[in-house]
Amino acid sequence: MTAGGSLAPTLPGHAYTDPAVFAAEQERIFAREWMYVVRADELTGPGRAVRRQVGPDNVIVLRDRAGTIRAFLNVCRHRGARLCLTDSAEFGNAIRCPYHAWTYTLDGRLLTAPNWSAMANLDRDRYGLVPVAVAEWAGLVWVNLAEDPEPLAAQLEPQLGYRFGGQPERIERWRLGELVVGARKTYDVAANWKIIQENFQECYHCGTIHPELIRAIPTFASFDRLGDGEYHTDGYGFADGLDAFSITGQARFPLLPGLAAEDERKYFGMVLRPNCFVSLLPDHAIVHRFEPVSPERTVVVCDWLFDREVAQAPGFDPSDTVEIFHRINEQDFAASQWCQPNMTSRAYRAGGVLVPLEAQIIGGWYYDWYRSRMGAL
Ligand code: FES
Ligand SMILES: [Fe+2]
Incomplete structure (x- = not known):
């Protein structure tokens, strides 16, 4: 299928609602990948x-x-x-x-x-x-679930390499395996898992629905700076005067040990297909886990991770830090729920379109990956 001018087609509406598509995803994606x-x-x-x-x-x-x-x-x-x-x-x-x-x-x-x-x-x-x-x-x-699966690294490394400009090992600086959960929130979202993931891979919507995010990271509201929508492999810088990615912008926690100077005052987000998001900040990290429950329902578990000593110190209070991404989550999930009911509309039978800034949904191998497993829908 083609779309007009500089626009590219999305998946058709029924890809987000059809029980037969969901059943095929269960077998061809969730039963075969890590x-x-x-x-x-x-x-x-x-x-x-x-x-x-x-x-x-x-x-x-x-x-x-x-x-x-x-x-x-x-x-x-x-x-x-x-x-x-x-x-x-x-x-x-x-x-x-x-x-x-x-x-x-x-x-x-x-x-x-x-x-x-x-x-x-x-x-x-x-x-x-x-x-x-x-x-x-x-x-x-x-x-x-596969009988003889490829190693997990073979699934993750190309995705990390894509995120970090060919240097997947850069993520090791955050020492994620040594961090502990400081807060967890669970969201029951009335939307197909792909709608939520597509949302996370474009910032065309950031200026409209994420006032706190664009105050903290102005690049996300600048079409000029976002360019073609591909990941900025060196991260997204904090606004002047912002000391931490938190609702107050005030730093409460030390930088994570292991970070390089170039990682300070930066945000890195990434989708790790098929069911994980990772967000990296200088003093914490966030990991989302997705449970696709049905074609029109996804449970999302979001963990805020901190240095163990920080999280176990008396009086540890991560609420400022949690609040900003909790709001972003709620804004994104609300938007996903605006779309989901219309996936069955006759107006959306052939799907919608992606603007150039949303190219990552294709360029980030998302549709390429999905279609390679599912074929034409
Ligand atoms: S012992 Fe009979 S079903 Fe498990
Ligand atoms: Fe968003």
């Missing part, structure tokens, strides 16, 4: 677990007795009951099915079952939990 599911430090010890929907499958992610993080399909091998019935759980030493009490070790082996002596020939090895691939990056745990 998905960010939980912070490693939330799995505080052996037996500590979370439950996540990953594409078409429900998954348990836990820490075993050796301290290793593992993931399994949340399916009892006896008659298929869900083993974990809550979003977070404490299994203790073993995973016991709530139905007939088949019991598994934390590394997934079948340990025992009621009336075990009557099943003399049961091959225990055959009935262990089905494992799911797990990898950790920057303190974030990712899982992949």
Whole structure:
């Protein structure tokens, strides 16, 4: 499909509403790529677990007795009951099915079952939990339902390289794996996951809906400085007189250890497909995790991360810092919800258009990536 003049087409309206498209995304994207599911430090010890929907499958992610993080399909091998019935759980030493009490070790082996002596020939090895691939990056745990997935780095590094002008290692200066959560907010957004991600990849809207953001970072309101909308690989500078990216603009926390002078007074944001955003600031970082729940609903969990010593100091109060991006989140999610109901309109059957400033949605491989997995819609 073509669009007029300097405009490029978006996806068609039904890509954001059709249950068949969502089901295909579950299989072709969320079941094949690494998905960010939980912070490693939330799995505080052996037996500590979370439950996540990953594409078409429900998954348990836990820490075993050796301290290793593992993931399994949340399916009892006896008659298929869900083993974990809550979003977070404490299994203790073993995973016991709530139905007939088949019991598994934390590394997934079948340990025992009621009336075990009557099943003399049961091959225990055959009935262990089905494992799911797990990898950790920057303190974030990712899982992949594919049987033999590529390494997580192969998924993340090209995206980080794109963000940092061919130098993916620049993100290491923020030492994300050593930061801890100072605040978390969860947003239940009535919009398709792609609408939210597309929004995050353009700043054509920033001057209209983000007054606090453009006060802090004037580049975001300047079409001249935004140019073609591609990432500024050296970041976006703070406004004169602004000492921190917070609602007051006053610095309350020291710079993160490890940053270079050129990282000070800068903002870097990036989408890490398929379900993570990372935002980097001089004194904190923000990580968004997306759970696509249905074609028209996405849960977004947003963590504000701080240096451990800062976050554990008496009187730690991140509210100034949290408030600015919390407002940005609410503004972005409201805008996403303005669009979602109209995705079924006859006016949007063929979709809309992207202006040159929104080129990153294509140039940032977003549509290229999406179409390479989904084909023509
Ligand atoms: S379904 Fe799990 S023990 Fe029967
Ligand atoms: Fe925005």
